[in-house]
Amino acid sequence: MNAPALTPDAPAASAGLLSPQLAFRLALLVFAALGAYVLFAFDQHGISNDEEVQHVYGRLLLDFYASGFADRSAFAYKNLYLYGGLFDLIAASLERIVPMNVWDLRHLLSAGFGLLGLAGTWMLARLLRGEAAGLVALALLALTGAWSGAMFTHTKDVPFAATMVWALYFTTRFTMRLPAVKAGDLVGLGVAIGCAFGLRVGAVFAVFYLGVAVLAASWLHGQDLRARTAVLRRAVLALLPAAALAFALLGLFWPWAVQSGGNLVKAMTTFSHFSFELYTILDGVVMKNGDVPGRYLSSYLLVRLPELFLLGIALAVLSGLRQLPDLFASPAARLQALRWLPVTLAAGFPLAYTLVAAPPLYNGIRHFTFLLPPLAVLGGAGLVATAMRLAPRPALRLVAAGACVLLAVAHLVTLVRLHPYEYVAYNGFTGGLRGTQERWEQDYWGDALREAAGLLNARVAAEGVAPRTWTVAVCAEAVQGTAWLAPGLEVTRDWRAADFFLSPTHMDCDTAMKGRIIGEVSREGVPLAVVRDRRMLTGADREPRPPQ
Numbered sequence: 047m048n049a050p051a052l053t054p055d056a057p058a059a060s061a062g063l064l065s066p067q068l069a070f071r072l073a074l075l076v077f078a079a080l081g082a083y084v085l086f087a088f089d090q091h092g093i094s095n096d097e098e099v100q101h102v103y104g105r106l107l108l109d110f111y112a113s114g115f116a117d118r119s120a121f122a123y124k125n126l127y128l129y130g131g132l133f134d135l136i137a138a139s140l141e142r143i144v145p146m147n148v149w150d151l152r153h154l155l156s157a158g159f160g161l162l163g164l165a166g167t168w169m170l171a172r173l174l175r176g177e178a179a180g181l182v183a184l185a186l187l188a189l190t191g192a193w194s195g196a197m198f199t200h201t202k203d204v205p206f207a208a209t210m211v212w213a214l215y216f217t218t219r220f221t222m223r224l225p226a227v228k229a230g231d232l233v234g235l236g237v238a239i240g241c242a243f244g245l246r247v248g249a250v251f252a253v254f255y256l257g258v259a260v261l262a263a264s265w266l267h268g269q270d271l272r273a274r275t276a277v278l279r280r281a282v283l284a285l286l287p288a289a290a291l292a293f294a295l296l297g298l299f300w301p302w303a304v305q306s307g308g309n310l311v312k313a314m315t316t317f318s319h320f321s322f323e324l325y326t327i328l329d330g331v332v333m334k335n336g337d338v339p340g341r342y343l344s345s346y347l348l349v350r351l352p353e354l355f356l357l358g359i360a361l362a363v364l365s366g367l368r369q370l371p372d373l374f375a376s377p378a379a380r381l382q383a384l385r386w387l388p389v390t391l392a393a394g395f396p397l398a399y400t401l402v403a404a405p406p407l408y409n410g411i412r413h414f415t416f417l418l419p420p421l422a423v424l425g426g427a428g429l430v431a432t433a434m435r436l437a438p439r440p441a442l443r444l445v446a447a448g449a450c451v452l453l454a455v456a457h458l459v460t461l462v463r464l465h466p467y468e469y470v471a472y473n474g475f476t477g478g479l480r481g482t483q484e485r486w487e488q489d490y491w492g493d494a495l496r497e498a499a500g501l502l503n504a505r506v507a508a509e510g511v512a513p514r515t516w517t518v519a520v521c522a523e524a525v526q527g528t529a530w531l532a533p534g535l536e537v538t539r540d541w542r543a544a545d546f547f548l549s550p551t552h553m554d555c556d557t558a559m560k561g562r563i564i565g566e567v568s569r570e571g572v573p574l575a576v577v578r579d580r581r582m583l584t585g586a587d588r589e590p591r592p593p594q
Contacts, residue, residue, distance in 0.1 A: 063433060063447055069177035073168060073184055080161060080188060087198065088154040089147070090466040092496035094199045098525045099124060101152065104134025105141075110301065121302045128313045130300035132244035133159070133205045149529060153198040156205065160197025163208030164188060167419040170215045173222075174385055175427045183426030186355045189457040192411055193418050195468025199491050203415040206245040210392075211419035213238035213252040217388045221259040225267055225277045227284040236288035240295025243303070247313040248416070255391045259384075260285075266381055325553060326408040330485040332553075335408035340401040346410040347397075347417070349476045349486060352457045354450060356473070358425025365431045366390075392420035410487045464569045467493055479570045484554075492522040492550045494567040494575035499530035501565030502546055502577045506535060519544035519590075521555040541590040547578040560587050 064072070106120035121127045137152045144151055167187050172180030187193050197204045216234035223231065235256070242249035260281045268274030297304040303313065324335045328342055348356070366386075372379040396417055400407070407413060429450065436443035461468045464479065470489055472482050482488055506512060517538040520527035524537045527548050531537070538544050541559060549556040551573050561578030568574060580588065 063443070064178050064181070066177040069181040073177070073181045076181070076184055076188065077161070077165070080164065080194075083194075084154070084157040084161065087466050088157050089150040090496075091153050091198045092491070092493045093149050093523075093526045093529055094201070094491040094493070095523055095526070097149070097152065097199070097201060098523060099126060100134050100201060101137060101148065102126075103129075104131055104136075104138035107131045107135045107301070108138045121305075127302040128247075128316055129202070130244040130246060130296070130303070132241055132299040133201055135299060137201075152201055156199065156201040157197050159205035159208045160193065163193070163197070163204060163211055163419055166208060166211035166215055167422050170211060170218060170389065170419070171423045171426045173215065173218060174389065174423065175430055178433075179423075179426045179430040181426075182358070182429050183422045185454060186352070186358060186425050187418060187422040189352050189454060189461065190350075190355060190418060190422070191461055191464065191468040191471030192350050192415065194461065195464070195466070195471065196412075196415065198466075199469070199493055200412060200415060202245065203412050206242060206248065207416035207419060209238055209242035209245060210249070210252055210416040213242055213249070214255065214388055214392050214420060217252070217256045217259055218385060220256075220281075221263045221388065222385050224260070224263045225280055227280065232284060232288040233291070235285070236291030237295065239288075240292035241299070243292065243296040244299030247303075247310060250314065251392070251396060251416075254395070255388045256285075258391060259388045262387055263384055266377070266384055324408055326410075327485065327487060327553065336406040338404065338407050340404035342404070342407050343400040343411060343414055344397060346486075347421075349472050350411055351421070351473065352453075352471075353473050354429075354453045354457060355422065355425050357450075357453075358428040359421060360428070361432045362424040362428030365428055389420045389423050393417060393424055408487075409490045412490075467569055467574060469493070470569070470574070479572050483572060488552045488572075489550045489574045490552050492526050492552070492575070494550060495520070495522060495526050495548055496530045497567045498548050498565060498575040498577050499527055501567070502535065502548065503530075503532040505564055505577070505579075507532065516545040517543060518546045518548055519559060521547070521549035521558055542588050545579075545581050547580055548575070549578075550575045557591075559590050 103120060103123055103126035106117075106123055109117045110120050120131075133155070137148075137155055140151055140155065141148050164184060164187055168180045168184040171183035193204070193207075213235065216231050216238055219228070220231040220235060239249060239252050239256075242252055260278065264274050264278035264281060267277045293304070303309050325332055326335050326338060326342075327333070328338065328345060351359075369379070369383070373383055396414055399405075400414070411417070433443055433447065436446060460471055460478070464471055467489060469491075470479060470482075472478055472486065476482055476486060479488075502518070506516060512534050516535050517540070518527055518531060518535050519541040520537050524539075527537045535546070541547075544559070547559040547561050549558065556573075556576045556578075559578060559580065560583060561580035562582070563576050564579045565577030566573050566575070
């Protein structure tokens with residue numbers, strides 16, 4: 047089986063250690079392994095804090111269409127109307143026809159988007175640098191717990207990131223081919239950008255990347271103002287059908303956004319200043335999400351990305367700096383560099399924005415998960431470019447490649463040890479998960495509550511027939527406990543009277559109530575969730591207290 051040919055404009059670069067055909071086949075094996083992993087793991091995850099309201103929003107959007115646009119309750123439900131409903135609308139539709147637990151269904155669907163994002167990353171890397179870079183970029187993203195673990199429960203962040211990387215892929219293809227225009231690129235752009243807007247208004251980043259890339263391509267492909275204007279006019283006219291397709295999908299998945307000309311602007315301005323009483327932690331300092339410094343995102347990227355990933359990015363930066371002199375001296379070099387403009391913008395601009403504007407952020411890199419695919423592409427390209435530069439020294443290149451493989455295996459072992467909570471993975475700069483206690487975000491979604499509820503179910507069942515229904519306080523949304531508790535256990539809002547207490551350890555939530563610990567979910571020696579028995583407590587010991 048031969049690897050499919052790249053586009054005519056794409057390089058057929060190889061790292062030398064792997065032929066394009068072998069790299070392609072290895073990538074297919076990685077996808078097969080990832081698909082098996084999804085089928086194995088999708089029903090092992092708890093419910094995220096926002097998941098219930100998001101699913102209700104999807105049901106309300108479905109009601110909007112089923113009622114012939116008469117039921118408009120979706121547009122008055124909390125602040126969910128400020129988001130697109132693509133994922134939630136699909137999930138609510140599938141709920142009516144697929145006979146399975148709705149939360150597991152959502153997690154399987156979300157993981158499907160995660161695989162699409164991995165595919166988009168692979169396609170973009172091989173378009174830019176060839177099959178070897180595609181394989182390495184795919185591996186880097188798959189070994190990143192903030193993607194491969196998060197793709198089950200981050201049902202807004204990962205689907206959005208997946209649509210954004212496909213928008214980036216088609217933006218790159220479109221600008222690489224100018225002044226020629228291909229219909230497939232236009233359809234791909236329209237679908238990808240429309241679906242991205244159908245999830246979040248942050249898709250405006252994709253429009254920005256496209257606009258800058260088209261302007262740069264128009265300038266480089268013309269010798270004078272007239273020629274450049276002609277290329278620009280051709281590009282803009284060609285993009286009009288793509289824009290119409292994107293707008294139609296935006297209206298389908300986010301109908302509130304098209305009901306008024308100012309709604310998109312309202313959504314953008316709301317989220318750029320969106321702050322409420324929610325706390326996060328940065329290197330041991332607890333702060334409100336609206337008070338985070340500009341370095342918040344960059345700091346989390348430095349401790350969340352695997353070391354091999356960071357090495358690839360560093361090598362990509364060095365490679366880019368090495369080629370800067372050629373850009374000033376050679377028009378051909380500038381045209382060659384044009385293909386890298388969209389992915390460089392996608393990786394660097396949002397990060398620069400957070401450094402300068404310091405917008406409200408929390409939960410580490412969650413809101414900027416869409417940075418991970420373009421960063422993986424650059425990381426893969428950086429590692430492959432370095433391997434090619436080591437070609438005159440084959441022994442050194444073989445040693446370096448072996449070291450990278452060993453590092454990748456170490457990352458994989460870490461993810462296996464954390465399963466199914468891979469999304470809490472940190473690199474060695476924090477000392478791994480052990481070094482995050484009271485210093486960095488941990489299980490902020492309460493993913494481990496499902497396993498903790500199972501421990502409580504088993505404990506109560508072992509006691510025999512209960513004299514009454516036991517009440518359980520949950521330091522999370524009620525559904526995060528209710529969905530997994532056995533009959534005879536019910537969630538209560540009366541914490542003082544609660545017989546048991548389920549809590550993640552994130553932000554010391556587990557210290558809010560006293561009680562004997564009878565169950566603990568831990569990974570690498572770090573507790574992620576606890577079960578407390580409070581039945582023996584009396585008097586003041588039953589009083590809840592604020593988390594420390």
